[in-house]
Amino acid sequence: MRNPITLSTLSLAVSLTASSVLMANVAQAKPFQLEGEPKIAFIYGATARDGGWNEAIDNARQIVADELGYPIAVAESIPEDASALKNAIDLYVQRGFNIIVGTTYGYSDGIAQAAEKYPNVAFVNASGTTNADNLESFYARTYEAWYLAGIAAGGVAEGDKLGMLAGFPVSVVNWDINSFARGAQVSNPDASVSVLYTNSWWDPVKEGQAAKSLLEQGADVIANNLSSAAPFTEAEKADKYSVGFQLDMSANAPKGHLTSVAFHWDKYLVPTIKAIAEGTWEPSEYGAFPGLAEGVVDITPLPDSVPEAVKQTIAEKRAAIIAGELTPFDGPVLAQDGTEKLPVGESLSDEQLWAMDYLVQGTVGGGQ
Incomplete structure (x- = not known):
């Protein structure tokens, strides 16, 4: 649960x-x-x-x-x-x-x-x-690790489409989706993340159906901001990659698990x-x-399927975040509709993070 x-x-x-x-x-x-x-x-x-x-x-x-x-x-x-x-x-x-x-x-x-x-x-x-x-x-600061997971996802996708499941359109969920999308664009500038909110924190049937829908839309990677095993099962059946949350979810997807954003x-x-x-x-x-600097959240070890160049990029970005030299939301930050949320040269404040009620460019949808 x-x-x-x-x-x-x-x-x-x-x-x-x-x-x-x-x-x-x-x-x-x-x-x-x-x-x-x-x-x-x-x-x-x-x-x-x-x-x-x-x-x-x-x-x-x-x-x-x-x-x-x-x-x-x-x-x-x-x-x-x-x-x-x-x-x-x-x-x-x-x-x-x-x-x-x-x-x-x-x-x-x-x-x-x-x-x-x-x-x-x-x-x-x-x-x-x-x-x-x-x-x-x-x-x-879960968004820091989701940014790194996004870089990995963009680096292994055969095409430009990724998918992400989430519970509700609230700030602590939106910042995970947005940072994942911005990370994916680091390794694949053309990457887009199709988003589906399930309006539940725990509904394996609905989560499995949502994952299947995203896969049918062409997603090469399914990122699961929830915790049931259903999305990983669907990704495995489709021979696609998956990203987990909260714990190391690799046991749920022995072939396609890419990484998990895990709490410590x-x-x-x-x-x-x-x-x-x-x-x-x-x-x-x-x-x-x-966040990352304190070791409270991080990604799990990356598999061999992630190219070495992508792993190196992730290592560099991770070090920069820990050093305070980079955030996943350094400007410019644009909403889905192109509205500027943050200009170039600035970074989102904690106040702006907690008030994040939008999805960024590079995401698609956000409905149920």
Whole structure:
């Protein structure tokens, strides 16, 4: 089950700007001080081993346990309901747990209320929108890795057509689609990406049908911004390439898997929890937004089917992004209809990223 930001993200994105995303009422004067020895609780909105979003976080939980050795508890399938979350957090706090890790946007308000109720407990929340003196929400610059995946896809396509499946037309999805398309144009300037939104985060039947439709339209590569295996199965049957998301999806497409944009949440969670334990943690008032430079997101190793020249380009672009010398959205940035969104010589700000409600030139469609 894919649950990156939950269905509630659709309503969030309608009014979302960077001033409201990861916003806070934080006036941090000094580092947060944890009371007692660290005891950590991870709270999931679905099953932890869901094959997608939650599993990526759960992989990080296991690394946290191995590297830091603190007691860790897990609660699965806690609804994105304020009372259900409150009950889970209350129970953990009563049992002495003082670091709570939320895993979904839908917990944002509830976890903010808990942070206010328990000022001596540390909270972090994946894809959340609330922050406080003892709460930090976090997400990743996924578009950086999707740009690299796009370069690989454009470099192996026999023609100029690629396809991409996505859930909803919200900013955190649009920036993945747009960066993938811009990356594809690095290795193939004539490349175009046909886009289909499924209006669901998890619908294997619909995703399989959408992938088949894109393949019938001539797509040589299917990029899947969701997490069911269906699109990979369709690509394999058509003897075409595929790109995965969240986890290494190569097992779903042993012949045609090109790469996956994978999360490594331990690169955020391990140092953050360590800082909490050491009394040096200062939550950002805008939340944490790490990317390639921090190792929180990256692409999986490329197969031999990717030409060496393309691999070299990817390595150079990756190094430039990490060094802060390049972003996937350096101007000019043009929308599908040719409208200039950013002039040459400028780069999109975080505010502009969070407000991205358009697809760029080089993409086609965007309907269901």
